[in-house]
Amino acid sequence: SQKIEQNSEALNIQEGKTATLTCNYTNYSPAYLQWYRQDPGRGPVFLLLIRENEKEKRKERLKVTFDTTLKQSLFHITASQPADSATYLCALARSNDYKLSFGAGTTVTVRA
Amino acid sequence: DTGVSQNPRHKITKRGQNVTFRCDPISEHNRLYWYRQTLGQGPEFLTYFQNEAQLEKSRLLSDRFSAERPKGSFSTLEIQRTEQGDSAMYLCASSTDDRATGELFFGEGSRLTVL
Numbered sequence: 001s002q003k004i005e006q007n008s009e010a011l012n013i014q015e016g017k018t019a020t021l022t023c024n025y026t027n028y029s030p031a032y033l034q035w036y037r038q039d040p041g042r043g044p045v046f047l048l049l050i051r052e053n054e055k056e057k058r059k060e061r062l063k064v065t066f067d068t069t070l071k072q073s074l075f076h077i078t079a080s081q082p083a084d085s086a087t088y089l090c091a092l093a094r095s096n097d098y099k100l101s102f103g104a105g106t107t108v109t110v111r112a
Numbered sequence: 113d114t115g116v117s118q119n120p121r122h123k124i125t126k127r128g129q130n131v132t133f134r135c136d137p138i139s140e141h142n143r144l145y146w147y148r149q150t151l152g153q154g155p156e157f158l159t160y161f162q163n164e165a166q167l168e169k170s171r172l173l174s175d176r177f178s179a180e181r182p183k184g185s186f187s188t189l190e191i192q193r194t195e196q197g198d199s200a201m202y203l204c205a206s207s208t209d210d211r212a213t214g215e216l217f218f219g220e221g222s223r224l225t226v227l
Contacts, residue, residue: 004154032214043116043203043218044155089154093214098143098207099168100216102154 002027004103006090011108013080021075021106023090031095033066033073038087038105047088048075080110116219118204124225125194132190133222137206144187145216146179147203148172155203161187162209194226 003026013019023033032051036044050057050066050073057064063076077084087107091100117136125131137144142163147155158177159169163184173179176194181187191198201223205216 034214041221041223043205043220044216045218046215049214091154098214099145099157099160100214101157102147104152104154 002101004028004090004092004101006088006103007106009106011106013108013110015081015110015112017080019077019080019084019108019110021077021088021090021108023073023075023103025071025092028071028092028101029094030068030092031097032093033064034091034093034100035062035064035073035075036089036091036102038089040087044089077108080108082110082112085109116204116206116217118202118219118222120222121220122223122225124227126227127196128193130190130192131194131224132188133202133204133224135187135189135204135206135219136185137187137204138217141206141208141217142184143207143209144181145205145207146187146189147205149201149203149221150199158189191224194224196226199224199226 005024034049035047038044048064050064061078065074087105089105091102093100119134145160146158149155157170158173159179161181176192179189201221203221205218207216
């Protein structure tokens with residue numbers, strides 16, 4: 001069956017450090033992969049999209065890598081700040097599909 | 113346009129009652145999605161529309177659930193004879209047809225509690 005797995009443990013890091021989150025998938029051939037941020041009681045907010053033929057994408061302090069051989073994406077938050085504390089969701093879509101399938105998310109807490 | 117709007121934000125109901133949620137998408141978006149999210153889990157796909165046509169429904173969507181999008185504008189999600197297992201956050205999202213971005217714009221969700 002198809003699975004999308006993210007870090008099972010919550011991530012607690014010191015302000016200024018880099019947070020690295022993992023998204024692994026099985027039985028999937030995604031056309032692209034997206035990362036969303038979700039604050040408690042709010043809807044997810046889009047952060048980044050990376051396509052199957054791209055290795056890396058950056059946006060400000062965020063970096064995403066995508067390895068279709070390993071079936072894995074890494075999401076990095078550099079120079080983390082307490083305001084980065086949230087749950088981060090990875091989501092995949094197939095080439096013939098508009099809907100997204102989401103992982104369970106990883107909760108990040110950045111300590112001042 | 114202020115984004116995707118969902119109403120009500122919170123709904124508490126007794127088991128067996130019917131509930132209806134409304135979603136107003138971003139006006140130029142022709143695709144509209146419904147997801148359900150429970151605590152500690154990611155959003156689970158329920159159904160989606162392109163304009164007024166319902167193109168796909170998840171197996172999660174039992175016969176008690178029905179969604180409509182008349183005239184391709186707002187959408188409603190109705191749950192009949194609610195059960196305690198229906199308690200969740202119901203999220204609506206919208207998008208354009210542009211696969212270059214693929215971004216979904218989510219509303220703030222409608223939280224359902226079934227007593």
